Amino acid sequence: MIKIERQILHVDVNNAFLSWTAVERLKNGETLDIRTIPAIIGGDESKRKGVVLAKSNIAKQFGIQTGEPIYFARKKCPNIQVFSSNHAMYRKYSDALYNILCEYTDRIERFSIDECFMDLTLFLPKNKKLIDVAYEIKDRVKNELGFTVNVGVANNKLLAKMASDFQKPDKVHTLYKEEIETKMWCLPISDLFMVGKKSIPKLQRMQIKTIGDLARKDERELIKNFGKFGRVIWEYANGIDNSEVVYIEEKPKGIGNSVTLPYDYSNVEEIETVLLSLVEQVSYRLRKENMLAKTVNVQIKTNEFKVYSHQKKLDTPTSSTKIIYMEAKKLLEELYKSVPIRLIGVRVDNLCEKDELQISLFDNKQEEKQNKIDNVLDNLKEKYGYNFIKRARDVEHKNNS
DNA sequence: TCTGGGGTCCTAGGACCC
């Protein structure tokens, strides 16, 4: 039997949030292209969300890194320009990119807002090679949408992703089996997908500094030291990855919402008010997905950055705001030890499709009643916008203050 | 120095059952 090599592309937007902001500004008549100056996209420092979300190439030359505090970025480059983020706008450009890719195949996996995998194995035109399509996509995106992408060309997802991460911006790179040794093995271990800052020192202690060092190590030794994860990174280092491009959208496995508070909260009532609004958002998204949750999880981060979480499995899956809130409140009570709280989060996990469980819910009158209330509120939200509906308690709170 | 928010997956220990 002949094994057919898969034809995979990985499309990665260069400095996505910053590029998209630049394009949007130009479209709105601004003359300065923020891709050409030291600039970053950052969260609101006054709300304690001041981290770097994206950077221009010039900002990168100053050593500025994504995820670091804007304060650090200013130290590295005092005249850095900071722009705020806008997720609705990012979505618009992400969709525009996706629409172009759809002209080539329907086997597209939206790996994140700015990255897609494409499987062209069955869709490659007879007169074209995979690399030709990669160049065509790259140039079309630049000409039609105004921002640049890198495209990785390979026979599996891992190698395509590694390839798109080579020299940037506006480049196409191949990473076929015979190129692994020359193009990938020389790179530092930190460049390998899934190798993060916690595993780097552990690998270095094993005399592993480059991806090649890892590839040549005995697989059993890695499994001994890292378990399942050891096998994964050893296979990645050797260019092995049999995972499929997931082109049929999967249902979420969990839904969460968290906020860093504008200052550390110590007042239980204040914390519970935030908890309720988080639960409202989470349960609303759950209902929009037509799903029910079996597990509720509450997480807090203290002023000292210690993270604690508690979760509880429910007897009956639910999407009811009230039921989730009552559980979340209990979990918060267990967690809260009167230490000032910096962040609070709610997640639901263990999700299932609502339709699968409809029958068992019929005998639950309380749940049925709550469903009706939630549905009325959801409809009002859809009609008048999410902020239209405020719980009576919030209104009381406002009137008293 | 001052440190976001949304996810997925894995591990380890304890409870419980046969």
Next chain:
DNA sequence: TCTGGGGTCCTAGGACCC
């Protein structure tokens, strides 16, 4: 009295990704 082994489920925490 001193005491198994395997399996599943639940929970807390952590690593990693963008």
